[in-house]
Amino acid sequence: MAKAKAIVAQVKVQITGGQATPAPPVGTALGPHGINLGKFVQEFNAKTKDIAGTIVPVIVTVYSDRSFEFIVKTPPASVLLKKVAGVAKGSQRPNVEKVGVVTKAQVVSIAKEKMVDLNTTDLGAACRVIEGTARSMGITIAD
Numbered sequence: 001m002a003k004a005k006a007i008v009a010q011v012k013v014q015i016t017g018g019q020a021t022p023a024p025p026v027g028t029a030l031g032p033h034g035i036n037l038g039k040f041v042q043e044f045n046a047k048t049k050d051i052a053g054t055i056v057p058v059i060v061t062v063y064s065d066r067s068f069e070f071i072v073k074t075p076p077a078s079v080l081l082k083k084v085a086g087v088a089k090g091s092q093r094p095n096v097e098k099v100g101v102v103t104k105a106q107v108v109s110i111a112k113e114k115m116v117d118l119n120t121t122d123l124g125a126a127c128r129v130i131e132g133t134a135r136s137m138g139i140t141i142a143d
Helices: 026-033 037-047 077-085 104-117 123-137
Strands: 007-016 055-063 068-072 100-103 139-142
Touching: 007 026, 026 037, 026 055, 037 068, 077 100, 077 104, 077 123, 100 104, 104 123, 104 139, 123 139
Parallel strands: 100 139
Antiparallel strands: 007 055, 055 068
16 A cells, blocks of 8 residues: 655645746745646646636645645636726725726626635625625625
């Protein structure tokens, strides 16, 4: 029976899909753990080529023999909201300055996309999470 590999570290990084390079932030986050950065970059870019250009969170598990596994999560709600609202960034004063508008239907579609990574199974609760993110960014929700 083979011995189970010991987990050395779990590293969380946000990388642009399909465009990873061994330079920072990837190199600085994963380099100290001794994994093959070229192999990671190649595998990551191959896995995320369909969502190229979108920032995605990645959880990399590093094992004692310097092998690794990674899980690609869904893009952050703020990235999806900015894309739908057509804004470059959120408001610096969200209670005063509003930067964009999204519809309830758009909020529901974002909530359905994010459902696998949220800590709820209820679509209504997921929509409220996305609406809260939108409010904190200065994005108005229209009916």
